[in-house]
Amino acid sequence: MSHFLDIALLPDPEFPAHQLMAALYAKLHRALAQGGHRAVGVCFPGYDERARTLGDRLRLVGPEGELARLMAQDWLRGMRDHGEVFGIAAVPAGARHRTLRRVQAKSSPERLRRRLMRRLELSAEEALARIPDSLAERLALPFVALASQSTGQQFRLFLRQGPLLPKPQAGEFNAYGLSSTATVPHF
Numbered sequence: 001m002s003h004f005l006d007i008a009l010l011p012d013p014e015f016p017a018h019q020l021m022a023a024l025y026a027k028l029h030r031a032l033a034q035g036g037h038r039a040v041g042v043c044f045p046g047y048d049e050r051a052r053t054l055g056d057r058l059r060l061v062g063p064e065g066e067l068a069r070l071m072a073q074d075w076l077r078g079m080r081d082h083g084e085v086f087g088i089a090a091v092p093a094g095a096r097h098r099t100l101r102r103v104q105a106k107s108s109p110e111r112l113r114r115r116l117m118r119r120l121e122l123s124a125e126e127a128l129a130r131i132p133d134s135l136a137e138r139l140a141l142p143f144v145a146l147a148s149q150s151t152g153q154q155f156r157l158f159l160r161q162g163p164l165l166p167k168p169q170a171g172e173f174n175a176y177g178l179s180s181t182a183t184v185p186h187f
Contacts, residue, residue: 001041001097001168001185003064005071006086009056017056020082022145024058025157025176029146031075033175039066041184042177043100047142047161054142054159060177061184064088097169097183099162102176105137161186 009020025042032040040062046055060067067088076085106112112135113127122130143156157176164186171182 001061001091001183003067003088004059004061004091004185005067005088006045007058007060007076008084008086009058010082010084012082015082018053018145020079021054021056021058024079024083025144026146027075027077027079028058028060029176030149031070031073032173032177035070035073037062037066037070038172038174039063040070040177041100041173041179041182043184043186044142044159045187047100047159049141049161052140052142054144059184061091091185092187095185095187096164096166098164098186099169099180099183100159101162101178101180103139103141103158103160105139105158106135109133109135 007024009017009024011017012020028042031037040060043059043061044054045057045059046053048055060070071085071088076083109131113124113131116122116131117124117127139158141158141160143158145154146157147154159178162183165183168185169181169183171179173179173182
């Protein structure tokens with residue numbers, strides 16, 4: 001990850017920062033998917049796990065040419081009034097690195113019970129005894145609220161930062177700019 005580009009959200013009296021970040025991230029996701037940008041990762045300099053916030057800045061990281069190709073797409077249409085785009089710059093020397101990945105909760109005991117009933121041919125009562133409602137996992141992580149393009153359903157994309165590492169780890173990023181193996185610079 002040699003270069004980065006920051007997009008800072010501007011304060012807006014009508015929309016809270018998390019709502020603007022969700023809109024910005026949804027647009028980025030579509031651009032990454034459509035453009036096949038597997039070398040572009042994301043990070044959130046304002047990420048705070050205790051406060052469960054991603055902050056008000058989205059950082060794109062990757063090779064300079066790939067960032068320029070992404071920004072040549074008009075994916076920020078409709079968001080330009082809500083954010084300030086900073087130019088592509090080199091990652092500072094000595095920056096540390098970390099992963100940023102999606103975390104999915106096993107939050108639907110009902111879905112888990114149905115699966116258990118199919119797999120083990122259990123009755124609903126037996127499945128309920130094995131998987132009570134209290135087993136629903138609640139994540140206390142920062143997230144961005146998105147809508148599925150295929151189903152239209154709302155979902156939360158929970159994000160967890162990995163530990164700081166002295167050297168970058170190579171790999172590809174998915175269409176959300178996330179990877180469980182590839183690192184992004186942290187500064």
